[in-house]
Amino acid sequence: MAExxxxxxxxxxxxxxxxxxxxxxxxxxxxxxxxxxLGSLIFIDLRDRSGLLQLVFDENNGEVFEKAKNLRSEFVIAAEGVVRQRSGAVNENMATGDIEVTVNTLRILSEAETPPFPVEEDANTREELRLKYRYLDLRKPHLQRNLKMRSDITTFIRKFMSNEGFIEIETPTLCKSTPEGARDYLVPSRVHPGCFYALPQSPQLYKQLLMCSGFDRYIQIAKCYRDEDLRADRQPEFTQVDMELSFVDVDDVIDVNERLLKALFKEILDVDVQLPIQRMTWIEAMNRYGSDKPDTRFGMELIDVTDVVKGCGFGVFTGAIENGGSVRGLNVKGQGAMPRKKIDKLVDSAKGNGAKGLAYIAMHEDGTIKSSFAKFMTDEEMDNLIKAMDGQPGDLLVFAADKNKIVWNVLGALRLELAEQLDLIDKSKFNFLWVVEFPQFEWSDEQNRFLAMHHPFTMPMDEDLDYIESDPGRVRAKAYDIVLNGSEIGGGSVRIHQADVQERMLKALGFTTEAAHEQFGFLLDAFKYGVPPHAGLAYGLDRLVMHMTGEDNIREVIAFPKVKDASCLMTEAPTAVDAKQLEELSIETIDVEEEK
Amino acid sequence: MAExxxxxxxxxxxxxxxxxxxxxxxxxxxxxxxxxxLGSLIFIDLRDRSGLLQLVFDENNGEVFEKAKNLRSEFVIAAEGVVRQRSGAVNENMATGDIEVTVNTLRILSEAETPPFPVEEDANTREELRLKYRYLDLRKPHLQRNLKMRSDITTFIRKFMSNEGFIEIETPTLCKSTPEGARDYLVPSRVHPGCFYALPQSPQLYKQLLMCSGFDRYIQIAKCYRDEDLRADRQPEFTQVDMELSFVDVDDVIDVNERLLKALFKEILDVDVQLPIQRMTWIEAMNRYGSDKPDTRFGMELIDVTDVVKGCGFGVFTGAIENGGSVRGLNVKGQGAMPRKKIDKLVDSAKGNGAKGLAYIAMHEDGTIKSSFAKFMTDEEMDNLIKAMDGQPGDLLVFAADKNKIVWNVLGALRLELAEQLDLIDKSKFNFLWVVEFPQFEWSDEQNRFLAMHHPFTMPMDEDLDYIESDPGRVRAKAYDIVLNGSEIGGGSVRIHQADVQERMLKALGFTTEAAHEQFGFLLDAFKYGVPPHAGLAYGLDRLVMHMTGEDNIREVIAFPKVKDASCLMTEAPTAVDAKQLEELSIETIDVEEEK
Structure with missing residues (x-):
């Protein structure tokens, strides 16, 4: 019984x-x-949030000794005793390894059944079981450390931003649904039958309104929601470090964020971030790394050989070029002897990313080459290509030829896959990068219209303003992402603050005037009454913490995460609810087998 | 056009x-x-978050002067100029009242239409209009100040609690619905048709699980949700400062919170809170103030005259006593001459609070009395009653006779009403009070069962544990509320940490074993694997900030509040949504006129 x-x-x-x-x-x-x-002695390793301490029970203290015999793993106890030099060998792996406490008083505050899995690191437990008993899993030191670090990170960010003049303002989470963007989570209204709130995908509109209100500098660490399928780095509810600034341009946002990141990484990890952080335009990132979030911890950049192979004998190359595409390659240094089977796997994953195939040249150490397409090329053409690729004996050259978007995707993914395989990445590095000058629009084949690459409130670059209607594809945005080790940890933009530009933008995105006003009317209204130039940025906190803790799954930095089907294995949410609850909300469920 | x-x-x-x-x-x-x-000069008061600054445009600077002529209220501008001693009279009411800036460069960053109401304090604007154009309303200095103070308050609380070893941990907001307590907001699941998440009414269960996990000290400033009808101090979504501590009892929780409150009020308001804060048992609070959240900024306490009037000739008194009730009075000092009309109003509001009537004795300055019930009493009975009430010439004595609960409510409310009327309250005071030893259970006539007065996880007092089954009504809880100026700003309790006590408690509340396990199974499971004694407290942040800013409506301390019907006048949420969205969620609306 509990004492x-x-x-x-x-x-x-x-x-x-x-x-x-x-x-x-x-x-x-x-x-x-x-x-x-140990015969006349019982040793207990006592654990709390701070770590372990050895307790000793001596049979000379009969009553307490007898009680200690009942102790089992995960019992919760209170012990009063005297601190002594450790009688046995000092344990170097323990902060308290040179001492022990000889217990005089023992209370058993809570007994424990044998837990479904041992509460220790590296216990080989299925993740399903860990998540069902999350409260036990959370006892493990790495999760204790991760959540402590998460708390330290948000505490530090808030302190830093407060010193920079940012005001933390809470924005609503029962919002208006807007079809643009990802799928909303909806909340039926009891008072307004047939109507719904939406949980926010971000506080975007509210923070822009706060700038209209003159708060000047806003920050919020805010819960956001997207009803989309989950991945290792995505949860249905996630946390953003969200900020907005008035009377600023790109450089001001970048400046305060660079100082924040430098101070944060120094404080939490004792890592020195070199400022300024490198900036790269989107087009350069795509051309060099095939990605808008390049991992710059290793090289192996893409090489554009379009001009070299233009007019060569290989139809796959020339066909792609004639269709407005390009031919690009990777030089996989020292992998000229890669077995055919492994190369085939690369081809398979390239196909998985949309390539029709992958051409390659394997350069043997003896100077001979093996290639999937040499027979279509003259020797001179091959020589020029190899030269353009800086191919040396022992190298493997791989090529993709297609529309730019596909070539970038394929080679960008291949580059990461090869780096992983060949262990090219120094995991101790924290490589930051700003990617800037994103395209304003992104063509959607599916919807047969332009979509906003960031969101409809992003300001185009001044020099591209004239092309919103005439050539949307060439309009670049005052948008920026901050990338860490190949992962987008945050992004933002300068916002449109002129009502007329905002209306043009919504029109270019296919909104009728009515639709625009129905959805964003309050923002367009606000723009009539004096709007300061403003810009902002939001970090994905879960992802940032994941990187800082060295984890590769955000579930390891969230106290009670959900699994792939958006359910919680511990509480079993979501669940069926009482018919009465639904009735009060004026809704009923359909397509569901009813319980009779 | 915007420059x-x-x-x-x-x-x-x-x-x-x-x-x-x-x-x-x-x-x-x-x-x-x-x-x-002013003829050859134009003066502009420029406003930003910090306050006002006078700009001067001189007609000698022709181009800029011409441009300045176009400026109207709420235009957003950038001005470059030289700071000078003010040419006109110094404005003592302005921080920058002794200077002005002579403008050389003017840019109009955003024009503005005439706003629907003037952006200045004390403009007599309907609240509906203020809330529709909330972004304009928020430009007013008092709302700027309120939200800044709110940010300062949370920043300070986080810093203080972090120094005290609390870790901020985010708990989920897509939770499992539990019928106990207030009405949940539900969120339909797309992946699990027919199933719903609930938005949390509080992080209660999660924070208890975090204690099971060994986090020791948890804090979170958390959004909570209750789908109940709104009042001046209640919103559908509200913010709690939520904390939980392990290996503690009542005194430990009170200690850290008293130090927090003292430090917070000193830092934000420069107000000295005297420690320790007074503690009062629930029964004493009810007996003396007729309220479990007494306003102690003034006296006029309830006086129990049951024993004095027992056996008197007035049937209303003796009847109440015979029914197990009581007779209590208020001595309204110096109000013996209150006009009959005013007294009638008091009787009306007493009836509104459940009284059948209100008996009174008006004591005139000349020694005569006027009473609604003197004719039923002997002179001696009257004398004894007046003596028990410490009645002096010029006093008004009012009495209620009924069941205790009704008498407390009636006189408690009357006491507040009279204090307001008679201006007895020193509004500059911040009177704190702990109310402790709440009843564990509260009988519900409506549901014909005992309900948990705090919640089902509250620990009974050790000496009352034996009465859970035999006499629930006498069981007191290790529960405490922190009251400020008659308003409950926070509350909490020691939690049950023993599985057996928890099961008894749920049984006493009418849960079958199955129902208990269906709803709280994961908590009851967690209790099998070693639970530390733990306790916690949560503040209603909105209400705390309301008191600290001196507002009397929480809408004044929330950026984008909702109105009484839980709608947002600015965004018009909640709204109808696309049929496609509902279809994806496997729900449909009922009892709603369909749009054809």
């Missing part, structure tokens, strides 16, 4: 006790990590 | 310019508060 802790008061957390306390009486409380019986 | 700010960089906010800058060139940006033309 009360009445009359006892914790004096230290486990690792707050040290050899400075030798001879003192302390009271510690925590979980039994493990018990060892 | 660009390209090439300009704001050097100061308005009130960052001072007479120390005289002779310097500054660049300021903001909104035109007002324009005055």
């Amino acid at each position: 009360s802790m009445q009359g006892l008061h914790r004096s230290h957390r486990c690792t707050e006790v040290s050899n400075k306390n030798i001879g003192e009486t302390v009271t510690v409380m925590g979980w039994v990590q493990k018990r060892r019986n | 660009s700010m390209q090439g300009l960089h704001r050097s100061h906010r308005c009130t960052e310019v001072s007479n120390k800058n005289i002779g310097e060139t500054v660049t300021v940006m903001g909104w035109v508060q007002k324009r005055r033309n």
Whole structure:
């Protein structure tokens, strides 16, 4: 049975006790990590949030010794005793490895059944079981550390931004649904039958309105929601570090964020971020890395050989070029002897990314080459191509030929896959990069119209303003992403603050005047009454913390995450609800087998 | 048309310019508060978040002067100019009242139509209009100040709690629906047709699980949701400062919170909170103030005269007593001459609070009395009653006789009403009070069962544990509320950490074992694997900020509040949504006139 802790008061957390306390009486409380019986002595490793401390029970203290015999893993106890130099060998792996506490008083605050999996690192437990018993999984040191670091990160960000004059303002989470963008989570209204709120995909419109209100600098660490299929780095609810600034341009946003990142990484990880962070235009990022979030921790850049192979004998190349596409290659240094089977796998994954195939030249150390397309080329054509690729004996050259978008995607993905395979990435590095000058619009074959690449409130670059109607594809935006090690950790833009430009933009995106006003009327209205130039940025906090903790799944930095089907294995949410609840909301479920 | 700010960089906010800058060139940006033309000069009050600054345009600078003629209220401008001693009279009411900026360069960044109401304090604008154009309303200094103070408050709380070893952990907002408590907001699931998430009413269960996980000290400033009808101090979404601590009892929670409140009020308002804060049991609060959240800024306490009038000739009194009730009174000092009409109003509001009537004795200055019930009493009975009430010539004595609950409610409300009427409250005071030892259960006539007064996880007091089954009504809880000026700003309790006590509690609340496990199974499961004693508290942040800013409506401390019917007048949320969206969610609306 559970005993009360009445009359006892914790004096230290486990690792707050040290050899400075030798001879003192302390009271510690925590979980039994493990018990060892050594004849007349019982040893307990006591665990709390701070770490482990060894407790000793001596059979000379009969009553307490007998009680200690009952202790099992995960029992919660309170122990009062005297700190002593450790009697056995010092444990170098433990902060308190040179001391122990000889217990005089023991209370069992809570007993424990044998847990469904051992509460220790590297226990080989299925993730489903870990998530069902998340409260046990969270006892593990790495999750304790991750969530502590997450808390430290947000605490630091808030402090830094507050010092920079940012005001934290909470925006609503019961919002208006807007069809543009990802799928909304909806909330039926009881008071307004047939009507729904939407959970926010971001506080975008609200923060722009706050700039209209003159708050000047806004920050919020805000919950956001997207009802989309999940991936390793995506949850139905996620957290943004969201900011907006008035009377600024691109450089001002970048400046404050660079200083934030430098200070944050120094404070939390003792990592020095070199400023200024490199900036790269979107087009350069695509051309060099085949990605708008390039991992710059390694080279192996894309090489454009379109001009070299133009007019060559290989129809795959020339056909792509004639269709307005390009031919680009990667030089996989030192991999000329890659087995055919492995090359075939590369071809397969290229096809998975939309390529029709992958051409290659394997350059052997002896100077001979093997190529999938040499027979279509003259020797001179081959020589020129190899030269353009800086091919050396021992190298593997791979090529994709198609529309630019496909070539970039294919080679960008291949580059990452090869880097992983060949272990080219220095995982200790934190490589930051600004990607700037994104296209304003993105053509959607599916919807047969232009979509906003960032969102409809992004300001075009001044010199491209004239092309919104005449040539949307060439309009670049005052948009920027901050990329860390090949992952987009944040992004933002300067916003349109002129009502007329905003209306042109919405028109270019296919909104009728009515539709625009129905959806964004309050923003367009606000724009009539004096709007400051403004710009902002939002970080994906989960992803940022994931990188800073060195995890590769955001579930490891979220206390109670959901799984791929957006359910919670611990609470079993979502669940069926009482018919009465639905009735009050004036909704009913369809296409569901009813419980009779 | 809007000009660009390209090439300009704001050097100061308005009130960052001072007479120390005289002779310097500054660049300021903001909104035109007002324009005055004085012949050869135009004066503009420029407004930004920091305050106002006077700009001067001289007709000798022709081009800029001409441009300045176009400026109207709420235009957004950038102005570069030289700081000078003010040419006219110094304005003592303005931080920058002794200086002005003679403008050399003017850019109109955004024009403005005439706003639907003037952007200035004390403009007599309907609240509906203010909320529809919330982005304009938010430009007013008091809302700017309120939201800034709200940000300062949360920043300070986070810093303080972090220093106290609390870790901020985000808990999910797509949760499992639990019928107990207030009405949930539901979120239909797309992936699981027929199933719903609920938005959290509080992070209660999650924070208890975090204690099971060993996080030891948790804090979160969390959005919570209740689908209930709104009042002046209630919104559908509200913010809690939520905390939980392990290995503690009541005193530990109170200790850290008293230090927090003291530090917070000192930092934000320069108000000294005297520690320790007074503690009062629930029963004492009810007996003395007729309220579990007494306003102690004034006296006029309830006086129990049950024993005095027992057996008197007035049937209303004796009847109430015979029914197990009581007779209590208020001595309204110096109001013996209150006009009959006013007294009748008091009787009306007492009836509104459930009283059958209100008995009174008006004591005139000349020694005579007028009473609604003197005719039923002997002179001696009257004398004894007046003596028990400490009645003096000039006093008004009012009495309620009924069941205790009704008597408390009636006199508690009357006490507040009279204090307001008679201006008894010193509004500059911040009176804190802990109310402790709440009843564990509250009988519901409606549901014909006991309900949990706080929630089902609240620990009974040790000495009352035995009465959970036999006499639930007498069980007191280890629960505490923190009251400020008659308003509950926070509350919490020690939690049950023993699986067996928790099961008994749920049983006493009418849960079958199955129902308990269906709803709280994961918590009851967690209790099997070692639970530390734990306790917590949550503040209603909106209400706390309301008190600290001196507002009497929480809408004044929320950026984008909703109105009584839970709608947003600015965005018009909630709204109808596309049929396609509902179809994807496998729901349809009922009882709603369909749009054909």
